[in-house]
Amino acid sequence: MRVVIAEDSVLLRVGVERLLADEGIDTVAAVEDGEALLAAVEEHRPDLAIVDVRMPPSFTDEGLRAAIEARRRVPNLPVLVLSQYVEERYAVELLAGGASGVGYLLKERVADVSEFVAAVRRVAEGGTSIDHEVITQLMVRSKRNPVDSLTQREREVLGLMAQGLSNAAIAKSLVVSDGAVEKHVGNIFAKLGLEPSNSEHRRVRAVLAFLNLG
Structure with missing residues (x-):
């Protein structure tokens, strides 16, 4: 796997980069600002971009x-965003652009190496990895959520699906x-009217519905 890292903190x-190297993941570029990120993803076309929110x-x-913008220039580019806080407005825009190959983790998660590496691989493969705190805040902003028909247990299952489990x-x-x-997953798909599709994974579509973005 080839990744680009955009993070202003050298440490x-x-x-x-070293953590990823220990897992056999190659960093093809490590930059410190947004413009350099855009140049790097256009040049290297990486399997994943890991991006700090505040630069x-x-x-x-x-x-x-x-x-x-990187996902606009390089369609389907998997992006894993790291943030100290939940930046609600742009988090919504990023996820609404397509939850396939998107992750949004709080930086504290990097301390859990196995969890972080799992998120890196999951997002690079086209999955999602959305921090529970991000999910909570986006749910609060929703005026009406289309998952009202789900049971409490089904909501719990869908919330964990949104985290990429x-x-x-x-x-x-x-x-x-x-x-x-x-059984719960099948019920979720049925209640949300998510029929099999060749162009979009039903788990991703369910996540979008859960976040009221689809």
Whole structure:
């Protein structure tokens, strides 16, 4: 796997690069601002871009805006955003642009190496990895959520799907059987009217519905 890292903190940038190297993941470019990120993704066409939200010059939302632009310039570019806080406005824009190959993690998650690496691989493969806190805040902003018909347990399952967990991982988290999770997932798809599609994965479409973005 080939990645581009955009992070203004030298220590974190180098730390993430070394962490990835230990997992056999190659960093083809490590940059410190949005413009350099755009140049790097256009040049290298990486398997994943890991982007800090707050970068120079104003240290507000340059990184997230650059990530959105990077996906516009390089369609289907997987992007994993790292942030100290949830930047609600642009998080919505990033996710609404297509949840396939998108991750949004709070930086504290990087400390859990196995969780972070799993998120990197998942997003690079076209999946999602959305921090629970991000999900919570986006749910609060929703005026009307299309998952009202789901049971409490089905909502719990869908919330874990939004974090990128597999059925087996969901079963372990909820302490239920794999068969029970498969049944819940089937019910979720049925209630949301998500028929099989060749162009869009139903789990991704369910995540969008959960966040009221689809």
